[in-house]
Amino acid sequence: MELHLKIIGALLIGLAFLHAGFPSYFNWATEFKPLSLINRQMMYVHTLFIALLVLLSGLLCLNFAPELVQTHLGRVVCLGMGIFWLVRLVVQFAGYSPLLWRGKTFETTVHSVFSLFWLYLTVVFLRIYWQ
Template identity: 30%
Template sequence: METIIIICGIYSLLLGGFHLFFWTFFNWKKDLSKLSQINKGIMQILNIQMIFVFFATGLICLYFNKDILETNFGKYFLFVNSGFWALRIVNQFLFLRINDYRIHLLTFAFFIGCVLFLIPVIYQTN
């Protein structure tokens, strides 16, 4: 199960890296200029906070994988992260009702995250 936790860490770091490029990928310099100053700021703040969360989660998984597997707190940490990705999938359907293969790929990626973090919780034998 340690390997799954390490994969969860790498997954989280990759998602954090992906968020680093939102300004470029989604042409935020142009598109966010259409928003009010407060909404423009909120979007960027939320993204920066998500980058922090993903990197922190990734590093926790990589450096504390044994602790995660051996403690109830660790199992809760995994379960909460799985829930994060499950909720992200729900939000995908609520707010991004776009029939585009890229959106479907993202939804699949979120499903992978949900399952990855849940596997050690389900199969832990402690």
């Protein structure tokens, strides 16, 4: 399981840095213009903090895999992370309309890859807790 945590750590760090491209890729400068200043800034700030949390989670997995697997506190942390990623997996299907991805090759690929990623994270973290 430690190897899986190290793989997850590296992937989460990559995902955290991927967030830096969101404003440009999703054209936030134009898309958010009609929003009030507070709503516009909340999107940027929340994205920053999500990216920071994902980065720190990745660093935790990468640098403290043995402790996460072998200690009670580590397993409880994994339970929390497993629940977090399980909820994220559910939101992948319940929070986004299929109209955003169905029938579109790139979007369907991204949806599928991230669904499998959220499933992988969920299974690994919950399995560590229940071992």
